[in-house]
Amino acid sequence: GEIDELAGLHATRPFFAAVMAVSMFALAGIPGTAGFMGKFHLFMGVLDLNTWPYYVLALAAAVNTAISAYYYLNIAKVMYFEKGTTSEPIPSSALGRIVVLGMLFLTFYLCFCADSILKTTLNLRMHV
Structure with missing residues (x-):
């Protein structure tokens, strides 16, 4: 399948394999x-509603x-632990690396700023 095409990506495109794994x-x-x-915020919001239908919803979400x-980690396993058809490194463009680095930065940055973003969003909602 298509996931098998990612086998050995860590050898041919290590930067993109790492970003895709993250x-x-x-x-x-x-x-x-x-x-x-x-x-986390989704689960906490649902559980704060404190009624059994929402507990069922939280269980289904869990x-x-x-x-x-399981599915996502299986893709990472294929990229890193299965042998690909080629091991020759594939060059990547500078623009591609910059875009991917920006997305990687946002993945971590938004984690640590989630509370302030959530508070700002809730404050804006109050004024609408």
Whole structure:
């Protein structure tokens, strides 16, 4: 399948493999990434509603998170632990690296600024 085409990406494009792995960790909600903070605030918001239908919703979301984490981490495993068809490094453009570095920066930056962004958003909502 298409995931198999990523085998050995760490050897041919190590920079992009690392960024893609971090992105997969963020999608899985691994702590230290913006994905974790998003899921954390979502779960806390649902649990604060304090009624059983929302507990069922939180449970369904937790199961979905576990399934998606398995899928995303499997992609990272393929990139790093399965042998690809070629091991020749593939050059990448400077613009591509800059864009990817910007996205990587936001993945971590938004994790640590999530509370202030959330407070600002809630304050703006009060004025609308």
